[in-house]
Every structure is written in C-alpha cells, then in structure tokens.
Amino acid sequence: xxxxxxxxxxxxxxxxxxxxxxxxxxxxxxxxxxxxxxxxxxxxxxxxxxxxxxxxxxxxxxxxxxxxxxxxxxxxxxxxxxxxxxxxxxxxxxxxxxxxxxxxxxxxxxxxxxxxxxxxxxxxxxxxxxxxxxxxxxxxxxxxxxxxxxxxxxxxxxxxxxxxxxxxxxxxxxxxxxxxxxxxxxxxxxxxxxxxxxxxxxxxxxxxxxxxxxxxxxxxxxxxxxxxxxxxxxxxxxxxxxxxxxxxxxxxxxxxxxxxxxxxxxxxxxxxxxxxxxxxxxxxxxxxxxxxxxxxxxxxxxxxxxxxxxxxxxxxxxxxxxxxxxxxxxxxxxxxxxxxxxxxxxxxxxxxxxxxxxxxxxxxxxxxxxxxxxxxxxxxxxxxxxxxxxxxxxxxxxxxxxxxxxxxxxxxxxxxxxxxxxxxxxxxxxxxxxxxxxxx
Ligand code: UGA
Numbered sequence: 155x156x157x158x159x160x161x162x163x164x165x166x167x168x169x170x171x172x173x174x175x176x177x178x179x180x181x182x183x184x185x186x187x188x189x190x191x192x193x194x195x196x197x198x199x200x201x202x203x204x205x206x207x208x209x210x211x212x213x214x215x216x217x218x219x220x221x222x223x224x225x226x227x228x229x230x231x232x233x234x235x236x237x238x239x240x241x242x243x244x245x246x247x248x249x250x251x252x253x254x255x256x257x258x259x260x261x262x263x264x265x266x267x268x269x270x271x272x273x274x275x276x277x278x279x280x281x282x283x284x285x286x287x288x289x290x291x292x293x294x295x296x297x298x299x300x301x302x303x304x305x306x307x308x309x310x311x312x313x314x315x316x317x318x319x320x321x322x323x324x325x326x327x328x329x330x331x332x333x334x335x336x337x338x339x340x341x342x343x344x345x346x347x348x349x350x351x352x353x354x355x356x357x358x359x360x361x362x363x364x365x366x367x368x369x370x371x372x373x374x375x376x377x378x379x380x381x382x383x384x385x386x387x388x389x390x391x392x393x394x395x396x397x398x399x400x401x402x403x404x405x406x407x408x409x410x411x412x413x414x415x416x417x418x419x420x421x422x423x424x425x426x427x428x429x430x431x432x433x434x435x436x437x438x439x440x441x442x443x444x445x446x447x448x449x450x451x452x453x454x455x456x457x458x459x460x461x462x463x464x465x466x467x468x469x470x471x472x473x474x475x476x477x478x479x480x481x482x483x484x485x486x487x488x489x490x491x492x493x494x495x496x497x498x499x500x501x502x503x504x505x506x507x508x509x510x511x512x513x514x515x516x517x518x519x520x521x522x523x524x525x526x527x528x529x530x531x532x533x534x535x536x537x538x539x540x541x542x543x544x545x546x547x548x549x550x551x552x553x554x555x556x557x558x559x560x561x562x563x564x565x566x567x568x569x570x571x572x573x574x575x576x577x578x579x580x581x582x583x584x585x586x587x588x589x590x591x592x593x594x
Contacts (some may be wrong), residue, residue: 155337158183158231160224160257161238162193162483164200164416165274165305169237172316174218176341181219181227182543184508190222198350201479201506204313224257228264228560236261236285238303240420243283247423248431249278258285262292272301272329276361276421278428282325282354301326301335302354304361309415310477317342322349325357362428365421366439372413373408373442374450379409379583390565409582410539411485411563412449416473419446419483450485453563454492460561460580461533467493469533470524471538471548471564472504472515485563486537487514494518503527505540525554533559539566552577557590 157173159166162184169317170182184190189199196213198206209350212218221227228234234290238253249405254275261271272288273282288301302325307315324335332351337342343349352360379389397404413419422443429436461467474484481487491514493500500518509520521527524546532555536543543568552558552575559578572579574585579587 155179155180155232155334156230156233157233158227159235159237159274160184161236161253161275162186162189162199162220163237163239163402164202165307166195166199166235166237167200167209168202168205168307168312168316169274169305170218171205171212172313173338174212175208177217178338179217179219180212181221181231183221183224183227185222185224186472187222190220193220202312203310203477208313224260225264228261228269229266231266231269233270234261234265235272235303235340239416240275240277240424242420242423246427247540248427249276249420249424251277251284252279254281255284255288258288259292261285262289263298265289265298266368268330269296269298269318270301271298271332272303272335274303274305276304276365276417276424277358278362278424279355279358281358294496299326299328299331300354301328301331302336302357303362304357306361306364309480310475318345319347322347323357323360324349325354326351326352326355327464329458362421362425365418366425366436366442366562368406369418369422369446370438370442372408372410374448375407375429376412376582377408382583386585387583388585392583393593405563409565410448411453411582413490414450414483414485414487415480416482419443429546435548441537450488451492453485454489454496457489457493457533457535457561458496458498461498464559465497466499466501466530466531466533467569468501468503468521468527468534469518470503470527470536470543471533471540472507473538476538479498479508480509484537487512489514489535489537490518499530501530504538525550528554528558531555532557533561536560536562536564536566548572548575548577559590567568 157178158181159170160183162182170180174180196210200290228407236257240249243250276278282300283304322339382389394409396402397407426436426440472486473481490500494517501521503521503524528551562581565581569587578590
C-alpha cells in the first residue's frame, strides 16, 4: 500500500516516519521545496527526540521518501493523509482552514479511484464533509472516502505517543476504509491499544474536546495554586490528594506558568468560535482562555515584586515545555519583553530554542549554559522543566550569585533542597523559603 502525507511539519513527519517503520511505503510531501530538499539531505526542521534517527533509517531503507510534487504523488497513492496547519485566523479566533482546503483542491484534481483521504489536521466539525464536497465537485464519478483520524501526539514524546496511543479515533462509516485503517494501525491494534470507530463529526469534535479538557485542568490547578499561596497550603499535596480520586486522575495537574504551544491555545479558541457559530456557547472554555492569558501577563509582575531593586534577571528555559524547540505561545514571549521594557537586563539559557529571528528576545542576552546566566543575574526565573535545569547544581548557584533568588514557575525542586542553602526560593502554590531581608 502506498501512503502519502501532505504537510511535512511536526505531525506529518512524525506520522510519516512512524508509518514507514511498519512496512509501509510513505512519501512526505510539502509545497516548501527548500524544506523538502533539506529533508532529503537529512536536515530535520524540528527538534523532536528520536525523529532524526528514525527518518534517516527509513530513508536509507527506501520506505520513506520526500517530494514537493504533490499532484504526481497523489496520482500514485492509495491513502493520502492531510497533516497541514490550522492556525488561528487573523480576523477572528476560528481555525484558518485555507491550507486544508488547498490540499483538498489539489487532491480533487489528481485523485485516483478508491483512494482514502485521511484528515489528521485539527479541524472544526464539518471539515471532512467540505473536503468530500470539494473532491466530488471536480470528480463526481470517482469512488473515494474522507476519514477523520485526529492526532494526539505530544511534542517531545511524539514517537512514543504514536506507537503507544491512549486510543486511535477513526471517523468513517465505509467498510473498505475500516479495513484499510486497521491495516495502517496493525501494530497498535496487535498491541491492544483501543481503536474507536465513530462518525466523522464526532471524531473531529473528540480532538478539540480532548485538548480543551486538558487545558481546563491546567488552568484549574493554576488557580488553586494561587489560592494555596494566599492561604498557606501546598498545591502539590492538593494535586496528589485530588488526583488519587480515580474519577479525577493524577495527570495534567502540575501548576505552572500557563499553557502554551501550537495546540491548546489555538484549539481552545477555535472550539469557543465553533460554539458561537452553532449557538452552543462554550463559557467554561472562554474563561480558561482568558485566565491563561492573564496568568502569563501577571508572571512578570510577580517577578518584579520579588526582584525588588535587583536589575539582572536570568531566564532558564524559554520553550513552552521541555524536549521541544517550540516557543509558540510560550509564557516567555510575554514575560521577557515585559521585563526588558521595565528596564531589567535579561539573560537567557535554553538547551534547544532558536535564538534567531524572535523579536521578543532581541534585546536579551543569550548564554551558553545555566551557570553563565547565573553569573550575570541576581534573580533566576525558571520557565521550562528541562532535565538539565532540574539537575542543576544548586550549591554552585548559591556560590556564584550574591543573595541569590530563584523564582521557579515549574516547581522543579523540593522545598527541602533549599534548607541548607542561602537561596531565596519562590515556587508556585508553595511556601517561600529563605526570604532574604534586604539586598546589599
Ligand atoms: C497537546 C496534547 O497533549 C496532545 O495530545 C495533542 O496531540 C497536541 O496538543 C496537539 O493538539 O497536537 P502539546 O502541545 O505537545 O500536546 O503539549 P502538552 O504536553 O499537552 O502541554 C501543553 C501545555 O500545558 C504546555 O505549556 C505545558 O507546559 C502545560 N502543562 C501540561 C502544564 O502546565 N501542566 C501540566 O500538568 C501539563
């Protein structure tokens, strides 16, 4: 069976490499010729653990190829995945489906009989129906099926998630498509991961509802953390205490600087917009989005309050989470420019984030490791839970800095770690340790 994937971004590349790993022949496509040429030469445009090695291995065994010739490839493909971006529209908060529809047009012109088109991109309810309409208009006599099969890959552990999914959701009613999908996911099915067959509309909505539910949990625990700080409670104990209730569960209850990335904020906004257009308001989700935005804005106020007259702030981690180079909608994008505008000198270290072309960080000073940042700072702010930051030598930090302060927005350290150290330690929803009285 020949598979092709339109869109060689994060989802397309991970899906392509993982499918090529189970005896399929996969072509990853993109209109960006430069990107395709780089991929052919083994240059992977994103940082995702394990991806570069897997792509190189599958290219070497000829099960994975790259092309920018979408029309020719589509003509020779049995199954076409659409994995292009659906960013937030410029005019409103709905999903911009222009890339999805231009794929549909391209497919419509070149599709052969009995092709299955699988939509991986995150899209509002009814998008598969529209794709079907577009193909039918150009090719009324052809036999094909459009299937919804959303992705649930987390950046940083995408290959693991692809191979060990909590579930695979497939929206189709066509018998032929069901057997093809079963064959595509044969490895996961053999390993007993659940596959849910449903309607296309339910499948499209499952994706938005999943991301939105997770986003709600995060903003909920973040607001509980705020209350913990006021009343002297500990948010980690609250997460443990509520998470042990099987109906709640322990995951996604880590308080932090607010959610970011290319998915939660965009998908939550799009679901609110869908609710508006169908007159089914998503009020809870609207509050989640507003709460998250305010949280990101307020973090710099908190830093300024703690830093008092210290002027040199070191930021450890700028990506929206660990194990990715992605900074889209990261809390750092609002915190760093705000500190700079208020007259602070900001030094940054991040193990993977690109330092080029990001206007928000232009006036900050990049360092090559944690301790070089510490040397230039009198207050360290932790924004990302990189393992390198978790394992940093706190004793060394306290030797390098005079009256050091750490503001840890990821609760990376136990409060006990600071008992014998002269470091003032602030975290989220927990007591402050070793308050320094005055700056010398
Ligand atoms: C998310 C979903 O988890 C995936 O299932 C989904 O496929 C993906 O979006 C997508 O739609 O493509 P991702 O954006 O990679 O994946 O990141 P997550 O690990 O879910 O984290 C999202 C944000 O929540 C991050 O900013 C993270 O720091 C934050 N977070 C997560 C917390 O603040 N606390 C937690 O307990 C967990």
